[in-house]
Amino acid sequence: MSNDARTPGSDDGRDPLEEMLRQLFGGQGPDPDEVRRAMEGLGGPGGVPFDPSQLNPAMMQQAMAQFQAMMSSGSDGPVNWALAKQAARQAVAGEDPAVGSFARREVDEALRLAELWLDGVTQTEPVGSVGVAWSRAEWVEATMDQWRRLTEPVAVSMSRAMSAAIEQQLPGQLPEGMDASLLGGLQPMLKNMGGTMFGLQLGGAVGALGKEVLSGTDIGLPVAGHRLALVPVNIEEFGDGLSVPDDQIRIYLALREAARMRLFLHSPWLERDLYAAVEQYAAGIRLDTEGIERAAQSVDPMDPGSLQAVFDGASFIAAPDATQQAALDQLELLVALVEGWVDVVVAEAARPLESAPALRETMNRRRASGGPAEQAFAALVGLELRPRRLREAAAFWEHVTAEHGTEYREEIWRHPERQPTAEDLEDPAGYAGRRSAADASAESLDDELRKLLEGGFGDAPREG
Template sequence: MTDDPRTPGPDDGRDPLEEMLRQMFGGQAPDADEIRKAMEGMGTPGGMGGMPGMGFDPSRLDPVMMQQAMAQFQAMMNPGPGSDGPVNWTLAKQAARQAVAGEDPSVGSFARREVDEALRLAELWLDGVTETESTGAVGQAWSRAEWVEATADAWRRVTEPVATSLSRAMSAAIEQQLPGQLPEGMDASLLGGLQPMLQNMGGTMFGLQLGGAVGTLGKEVLSGTDIGLPMAGHRPAMIPVNVEEFGDGLSVPDDQLRLYLALREVARLRLFLHSPWLERDLFAAIEQYAAGIRLDTEGIERAAASVDPMDPESMQAVFDGSSFIAEPDATQRAALDQLELLIALVEGWVDVVVAEAAKPLESAAALRETINRRRASGGPAEEAFAALVGLELRPRRLREAAAFWEHVTAEHGTAYREDIWTSPERQPTAEDLDDPSGYAGRRSAAEASTDALDDELRRLLDGGYGDAPKES
């Protein structure tokens, strides 16, 4: 392989430090001699940390290694195409893929055939227990990296409002505090060349952390809709390696586990297709919550003080286990309650429908309990995501929602149950989960009141009241 002529070598006569700064900052690069003097001062008692012998000898710079390191650092700090705005979304995707790399076998033809057969069979079994229509889509078997790619746009949609606020606040805090953290001997005016990098740093940190959280989720999710939202569109999909690892701790035949999970995946997608308003309202609740985000500025400033701009690990660690989002206000709380209710209703419906469809499976009852516990309690990956953006995508009232759908089905039949999903006005409330037997009466009363109001309005517009003035 031929060396890149653009990369300065040890004997090309160019100053490697100067060349590095020129490529990193262009015409506004800091003066290389000033940087070198500051580096030399870091090893003196008055230098970095006041630790003699821990300094940096610029004469020992390896130009090739330095060039490679700074190219990586520059790419991290300067968003590329597709990273518009204050958040480095390209870096977020790269971090997610990195999180699953090394433990992500490609999906072979045999595994793809198994998934395809399970999803096809799931469609047939669901036809007998629900009046929702088939998805009509070809099933997908994804690796973890393929799941990351397929869901990247949806993660951006879910997290962008929070990410934008956090990245801007973090960048401002770092930019404000960094001058006081410079080693003795380094001229603060050198920060002028670092300005673009500092403005991107908050987005870099959030991108790294979000990518790590999504990548961790990518090791746990079993299907495309496993978190309760259609993150990968309306294609039924499963992640065979995760299904296999999940099944390792269960005394359940692989084919039964695969079919049970396929039933849940297809059932969710059929519901989203049956009720177009549902996906809209789920994301609207997320957006309403995000619109009122308030940040813990003191916490952000404390975290910014610990950041080493030259150490990506220190930047990524800023968000670990921490949430810089203030407690939600009343409007946000209402949005979160609505989101939680909707997710519980979806998961409760899926639970009931799949339980009916999966009766031929010997392990159906055990799988139902296992999956419901997993779904309701979440896991470390979901907790990390919740700390990062303030959203918990779990159905806390799953059992009450399932009991509601069981009651509705037993009392009114499948057609009535699916009819509830045709309009958001018929959506069950928290009161209905507490009192399923009263839902039909409350719904009838509400619809009668709406019909009466419509009749009154129609009569008024038609001039049907004797004492009402008519339009000339």
Template sequence: MTNPPNGPGSPSEGDDPLSEMLRRMFGGDGPDPEELRRALGGLGGAGGAGGGLPFDPSQLDPAMMGQMMQQFQAMMQSSPEDGPVNWTLARQSARQAAAGQDPTVGTFARREIDEALRLAELWLDGATDLEATGLLGKAWSRAEWVEATMDTWRRLTEPVAVSMSEAMSRAMKDQMPGQVPEEMQGMLGGLQPMLKNLGGTLFGLQLGQAVGALAQEVLSGTDPGFPVAGHQLAMVPVNIEEFGDGLQVPDDQIRIYLALREVARMRLFVHSPWLERDLYAAIEQYAAGVHIDMTRIEEAARSIDPSDPESMQEAFTGVSFIPEPTGPQKAALERLETTLALIEGWVDVVVTEAAAPLDAAHALRETINRRRATGGPAEHAFGSLVGLDLRPRRLREAATLWETIGAAKGREYRDGIWRHPDLQPTAEDLDDPSGYVSRRETRERESAGLDDELRKLLAGGFDGPHDQDGQDDQQDQGGDGGPADSGSGR
């Protein structure tokens, strides 16, 4: 047989097929070919002592094996921009998870979404003092939603992701030698670079699948409760259609109601830029304090079958490795839950007023509030993965608060609360909605009194301590300290 000419995909002269395959797979750091032959023989390969299934490594196509291994290595290795977590793989995995039944948004669907968002802007003008944003509406496929939001998911999960990926890698490196047959232990040296990145790869896959699953449930750009896609008015027609299945509500009413919610949230975030910053700050404060339960990760790693690559992914799926939050984390989560509840409660009250012309408004309100309060399967999976629950647990109490404030002080007062974070209701106000106004007025009087005293002090309106002492000394000597009193003492 004539050997093929040397070239980029050809074995070099003197290399047998197995040596060339290993060179392509591992570069110069792979296992020794003879060691691999002995290992394969011990596992029942051709010519081995174990007999069994015929297997001759010399029959392997090195070009094909090299290409397969290059793809595997590309999956296992993060780019320099990725860091410890394979974010590139996370994005690819999210797109693949969202790809099923994800039709391209057609012209007719885009027009329907555009009309619903425009009508929502008009109706909201009569229900809130927050002005329209002037943003153009967009209709997205699930894949487009993934692309528009992936950078935000990275920002929100990166501290947790880095800790998790490093913990997974350590556990895999510690557990793998004890689970690989003794005959193949020598191969682990060539796998070390891959094992180093294995945790980042596994977490990237899991996060991507979680985001991809969310993409199959979300109805709009702000559906998770904050603008994960930035300041973009957007809706996902295919998910809206699935959401409406079985509701026995006309499609146009569903679109308009959901458009009202999307527009209301976006007005809030555009006109109160501090709100978005506070949300992200609370999430980042929580994530920065996350620690990983290494015992659970090591238990998962022990269940891996090295001969079954899928077992690696299965071992780390559906299990939470993040313990219960403590200390500052709890405070951050409570602040986050309260803020999300206030946002959703305000949106609920405003949209209820704006949606009055819709016959199905009440039914849609109950359906949406129940959905937001309980969360869907994908939302729970995402929360389990990163330990972050984005549900507004006290939505109904928040809605009652905004209704009470509006009834007592009017729409302008109610919406003006979003001007500054210092005016924001607290968990105490959710417990006692009717007391918000009086508590705020008390704080404002106290603050005004302090401001008056500060201005008086800066203007020299207060005597210093030494001046007061001087007056006391003069009074002790008799008289008011004037010249006549001084003279009488001679």
């Protein structure tokens, strides 16, 4: 392009529109003159034609850099996980003070005391690791890999469906005067739009959770690994609405965190089965493609902010099929059993705390109903981690403890085949009898199999 044809808005002699297209598409983009002619034909406010000479090169360069970063999924596949983490970090930024040495010491002391109190009421082993106090941002960093593990099957399906819907809808949304052939250069970015949208949504949901969670296992899964962790800033906000001393709140929450972690370490199969249920559900994910297509009609591909606004709070997960529902039922039962056991064990361990009964009721209501952030996350991926049957599960563990003792109760957790069922929650008194009958049946089957393998069922004697 000659110097005479350069746009006047460029201070350094470069054409800002050509520079914008170069940043977006490299050398494979549409011809700048064709784009300029199309843009000049677009009517602006009040019918005033768009004037490409008004493009500010510096602002355009910054905007295009941001846009290009958002639209690129890099080597992570169809979902922009780097953007998800960035969105989560941004969601918790602001009122997220660094954890000071005094707060860290308070958390460490609370977790140490919790371990001592738990030793007197459960035969599960102490965690044996140093507790940590995290800011919200530190919680996001520590848990993001597990959120990816939990949501990746959903994310990949959603990303592809969204991208396809946008790519299909966009030609019909072009303003009058814009050449549809310009879409050729946009194809790579269109394919990444679904990953961008889901990354933004998931990051926002995880960030919202980061403002609510009180500990590393607060949602019922060890998303922060096998570390005892509390989030002081969230605990402080949680305590603002309660007439309970801060130290009692901190100790009670430390008891719950340590109890959950003891259980996950005591029963390695538990974490495996929880994630297996999630994966079984996710493997059958079906999407509401019509809903996605309707939403895609409202997306402005040149306005990254519209990506999040259009899909905010929307759920495009179809109703679960029978296999998925079975996985969700199993997940709900497991989470309820964990939370019920924690409730019973902590209630006994927390007897020295005057406010323990009030805190127990508050926490049970909080876990059973879920907060706004947890509900938003559930809408996004179709996955709820709320123990709806928490009180029934707690009643089951109370009965087992009273009738058979602590050792019998903890032994149940060592064997996945002895996991209580929905029937056991409805009839705790019958659990031991049903379990004994099942064990006897299994032993009888083992004996018969052993005889068969040892030749105990040989041919009958021949006559004559």
